[in-house]
Amino acid sequence: MSKQTKIDLTFEQAMTRLEAIVAQLDGGSLSLDDSLALFSEGAELVHICNRSLEEAKLRMDELFPEAVRVD
Amino acid sequence: MLTITVSQLNRYVKAVLEEDPRLRDVYIKGEIAGLVRHRTSGHCYFKLADEGGSVKVVMFSRHAGLLEFEPTEGMAVLARASVGVYERDGAYQLYVTEMMPDGAGALAVALAQRKERLTAQGVFDPTKKKPLPAFPHKIGVVTSKSGAALQDIRTVVERRWPLCTLVLCSAQVQGKDAPASLKKALKALDSVDCDVILLARGGGSAEELWSFNDEELVLAVHRCQTPVISAVGHETDYTLCDYAADARAPTPSAAAELAVPDRQEQLRRIRGLEENLRQMANNQLATRRQILERMASHPALKSPGAMVDRCKEKVDIYHKALYNSKRLLIRRLENRLTAGAGLLDSLSPLRVLDRGYCLALRKDAPVTRAKILKVGDKLELRFSDGSAMAAVTKAAGEENP
Numbered sequence: 001m002s003k004q005t006k007i008d009l010t011f012e013q014a015m016t017r018l019e020a021i022v023a024q025l026d027g028g029s030l031s032l033d034d035s036l037a038l039f040s041e042g043a044e045l046v047h048i049c050n051r052s053l054e055e056a057k058l059r060m061d062e063l064f065p066e067a068v069r070v071d
Numbered sequence: 072m073l074t075i076t077v078s079q080l081n082r083y084v085k086a087v088l089e090e091d092p093r094l095r096d097v098y099i100k101g102e103i104a105g106l107v108r109h110r111t112s113g114h115c116y117f118k119l120a121d122e123g124g125s126v127k128v129v130m131f132s133r134h135a136g137l138l139e140f141e142p143t144e145g146m147a148v149l150a151r152a153s154v155g156v157y158e159r160d161g162a163y164q165l166y167v168t169e170m171m172p173d174g175a176g177a178l179a180v181a182l183a184q185r186k187e188r189l190t191a192q193g194v195f196d197p198t199k200k201k202p203l204p205a206f207p208h209k210i211g212v213v214t215s216k217s218g219a220a221l222q223d224i225r226t227v228v229e230r231r232w233p234l235c236t237l238v239l240c241s242a243q244v245q246g247k248d249a250p251a252s253l254k255k256a257l258k259a260l261d262s263v264d265c266d267v268i269l270l271a272r273g274g275g276s277a278e279e280l281w282s283f284n285d286e287e288l289v290l291a292v293h294r295c296q297t298p299v300i301s302a303v304g305h306e307t308d309y310t311l312c313d314y315a316a317d318a319r320a321p322t323p324s325a326a327a328e329l330a331v332p333d334r335q336e337q338l339r340r341i342r343g344l345e346e347n348l349r350q351m352a353n354n355q356l357a358t359r360r361q362i363l364e365r366m367a368s369h370p371a372l373k374s375p376g377a378m379v380d381r382c383k384e385k386v387d388i389y390h391k392a393l394y395n396s397k398r399l400l401i402r403r404l405e406n407r408l409t410a411g412a413g414l415l416d417s418l419s420p421l422r423v424l425d426r427g428y429c430l431a432l433r434k435d436a437p438v439t440r441a442k443i444l445k446v447g448d449k450l451e452l453r454f455s456d457g458s459a460m461a462a463v464t465k466a467a468g469e470e471n472p
Contacts, residue, residue: 011234011337012206018344025351032359039352046345053334053341056233060225063211063240065259 009045011052018045078158085156088163094154099165100173101126103146108135115142119150119165127164128152134168139286140181141188142170149173178277182284186311189286194293195314201298203318203330204266209236210330211260211268211297213253216241220271220302220323227324232331238265243282244272250285257291257299267298267330270312271323274305283310292316302326424455431461441467 009017021042025035075083088094101119108115113132118125128150142148149172152165172180189195210228214220221239228237242256243249253270260268270292272283282288283303292299292315301316302323313319320326371378416422420430431438432451438444448463 010206010208015337015340015344018341018348022344022347022351025348025355030355032355035352035355039348039355042348043345046341046348049341050338052234053338058225058229058233059236061236061238063238063259063263065240065242065255 009048011049014045014049014052018042018049021045077161081156081158081161084161084163085158088154088156091154097152097154099126099150099152101148101150103142103144103148106142106144117142119148127157127162128167129164130167130170138170140172140184147173178281182311185284185286186314189289189293189311189315194289200317203298203300206332207232207235207266207330209238209263209265211263211265212237212239212271213242213256213260213268214239214271214323215244218244218273220244220273223273223322223324224269224271224327227327228331231328231333233334235331238263245275245279245282249282250288253282254285254288254291257288257295261295261297265297267300268295269300269302269323269326269330270316271302271326272304273323274308277308280304280308280310283312286311288312289315300326300329421455424453429454 021038024030025038025042030038099119101121104118104120104125106115106117109132113135115128115130115132115135117128117130119128120126148170150165150167151169152167154163155166156163172178186195193199212221212224214224216239225237228235238260240256240260243252257268257270270283272280280303283301289311292301292312298317299315300318300320301310301313302320302325303310303312306321309319318326318329320329366372424430430453432453433444433448435451438450444450444463444466446463446466448466450461450463452459452461
């Protein structure tokens with residue numbers, strides 16, 4: 001997974017992937033290289049999740065019913 | 072004396088009554104009597120009566136269809152009507168356009184009836200409730216732009232889950248136009264990609280909250296494709312929208328809490344996962360390290376000299392075994408040779424000569440039959456200790472030559 005796509009992950013997607021990684025590591029039977037690669041991907045996801053929670057700013061939009069076609 | 076026809080009279084009276092502005096828009100209290108709803112047209116015919124008298128009433132279907140309650144026989148009502156004359160019968164009657172139950176609890180009656188009707192339509196079916204999204208990205212908010220409800224929602228969402236976007240579609244939250252306005256805003260938000268919609272209004276009197284009992288609005292909530300959380304008034308206030316929504320919250324703030332996850336809780340969850348991640352990675356490393364240590368402590372790696380010695384020992388053992396087996400083989404061959412030599416020796420003609428026999432040779436070939444000899448043949452007689460020459464003087468086949 002490239003860095004660019006990582007940044008595009010939603011919080012929920014990142015969390016889902018993170019949980020999958022932990023489960024995979026827990027299952028064992030991985031090569032050491034794969035384990036370490038998963039670990040560093042997981043660490044990156046932790047960073048992404050933390051950052052998105054810490055840096056998020058609530059956005060407010062306004063929708064005017066007149067602007068939307070309603071039957 | 073002026074003579075006029077019945078029709079002329081009725082038309083005149085009708086004109087007089089209809090000209091009177093006081094009779095064009097009147098509110099009349101009375102009890103419903105002799106109610107008939109025309110099966111096909113939907114028009115309602117009945118009388119409004121009190122102790123002193125009664126008056127005929129027509130309510131056309133376009134008005135009767137808008138009634139928020141089911142009129143029943145004997146019900147006290149307040150009707151808005153114009154006064155007119157039905158020329159064919161020469162009878163004056165009321166043309167009712169609006170009507171509501173009159174007296175104490177009238178609204179409650181109307182509400183109860185409406186609720187019963189909507190329940191029958193499955194509008195409040197608890198099994199039809201849509202689940203709320205765990206992590207909403209876009210939250211629609213239908214409320215007054217200036218109300219406290221909006222601020223409350225905003226504050227809670229900002230604190231708990233600022234990862235989302237609030238999309239406000241403002242609406243009137245009280246008054247005659249509120250239901251239509253709320254319905255329009257709800258539909259507008261349903262048509263954009265909101266994950267959940269909050270239908271909210273701060274506290275108010277029952278009358279102020281009455282818009283949220285509007286049948287059309289309740290149906291709109293029910294038909295909304297997006298999950299709806301209803302939060303109208305305070306904890307003790309219940310409106311039909313609350314029952315039709317996928318979730319009901321006691322206040323707008325509570326609705327916001329229901330709509331979004333809690334940031335602190337999610338941060339804790341991440342910390343837990345991070346801890347697991349480290350633990351798992353450490354376990355993986357520890358397992359490998361154990362394997363490595365086990366291998367490193369193997370004698371082959373720990374003291375290679377001992378291994379070489381052991382190998383040498385083995386080589387020695389094999390060497391000895393080989394050597395022994397070689398000797399054994401040689402001895403066996405020697406034994407066979409000795410036995411063979413003995414046998415050979417016993418069979419040697421020289422050994423026979425030793426016992427006193429002699430060997431006759433003719434031209435170096437042994438003579439083994441008497442009849443091959445002729446007289447005069449020279450024979451060599453070999454003895455054990457030497458040879459002598461002899462001649463045949465008489466042959467076996469020549470008795471008398």
